[in-house]
Amino acid sequence: MKKIKKLKKPLTVEQKIARRNLISFGTFFALGGAAFGGWKWLLNSPAEQTGVTGRAHKPLRRALNQTELLFRRIFSDDHLVRTYPKSRAAQRVRENSHIGMRDPGFCVEDWRLVVTGVDGKQLQLSIDDIRALPKTEIVYDFKCVEGWDQIQHWAGVRMVDFIRHFQLEESAQKKYMGLETPDGKYYVGVDRESALHPQTILAYEMNDRPLTDGHGAPLRLIIPVKYGIKNLKRIGTMSFSDTRPRDYWAEQGYDYYSGL
């Protein structure tokens, strides 16, 4: 080709076609190969080290965290979840998981909610202490990360009311709230804004009856702005921190934020 240029002989049509084919197909295959290589790299990229989160491909975890930051910047913290009339609520409420509730020694009567404030002081609350607070009901569309949803009816004390009543405002200034089952086998971390969302409740009733064991008796979290995986059943402890508390499903490769 170069020689032809030197002689300044105009290219024949066939030569032009051949040259343009070569360039474009060369580019096509080079970029295609690069894309394929990039894909292989991503697919085979090592899993992150398990800390607060785990088991996701490293680059994908970075993407999840960045996406969370972006959405949290542009989204509003007090968008209300749509609510429904009670008649729409499911009577057979789906039970999806019993992780953290398999301890045979657990006794509902002896249960206490242990709240550790930032000052290090501990509160030990019985279910009656919590039932004494104003009750809030919600009927909303519960959404599972698996893809199903169901309209459910819950009642309990709003987290904001709970915090105010037990004078935990200072603790609640921390960026995250950590909740764990009494046996410590299921645990979630929730960002402050979602925990203090006006529709987040500590629920002790479902369909106007006390919670059944399968639904997390005696007290569970109902947090409509999150997927079901964050709605911890049988809450044992509550704590506050500026770093992300450990989170069962985030360790299994799910997004930590899991906000809706």
Next chain:
Amino acid sequence: MRWTHWVNFPILAIMIWSGLLIYWANDVYTVTVFGHTFVKFFPDWFYKTLHIPSRLAEGMAFHFLFMWFFALNGFFYVLYTILSGEWRLLVPNRHSFKEAWLVVLHDLHIRRMAPPQKKYNAAQRIAYTAIIVMGFGSLVTGLAIYKPVQLYWLAWLCGGYSFARILHFLLTIGYVLFFIVHVVQVILAGWNNFRSVISGFEVVEGEEGAPKK
């Protein structure tokens, strides 16, 4: 336009694959008429062959990264067709729907003559515009499922959370069908046509015989 076409191919493939990883976790869709289930999405052998089961978290992570690329690529394509004026060749005009039928008959060898066309025939105009509308639909329904609280109005617009998920699924099935027809048509159209989608020109035999852009 060629660029976005070829960029879209792997992105859509990844979106469909990671979408399957997600769908598996709640694979409830079937085609059922009068109590008889004709198709179940999807049978076990299908999942097993593609190694789909128990990868929900991984699927979500992939899906929520490549969604950005899918959206950006679509945005660039639409921007380009508008700026270049090529949309005039692509968007169906008032004759297209009648002509498209003739094109289909012609392609099925039922009718001998195809109606006159410019760069794209009437059926192509409809198909290539529809696929963009579908892409936009996937984006909208996807967002409605992804952030149904923040974007509650989108979820409402899509007929609610569950219905948005069904639409999102159906659109994906639509892409697969489009892909099959598309590939068959490309094979029938021949090498010269295929090359043009990569290199940007077609060789036209004739007196001029010059490469045509």
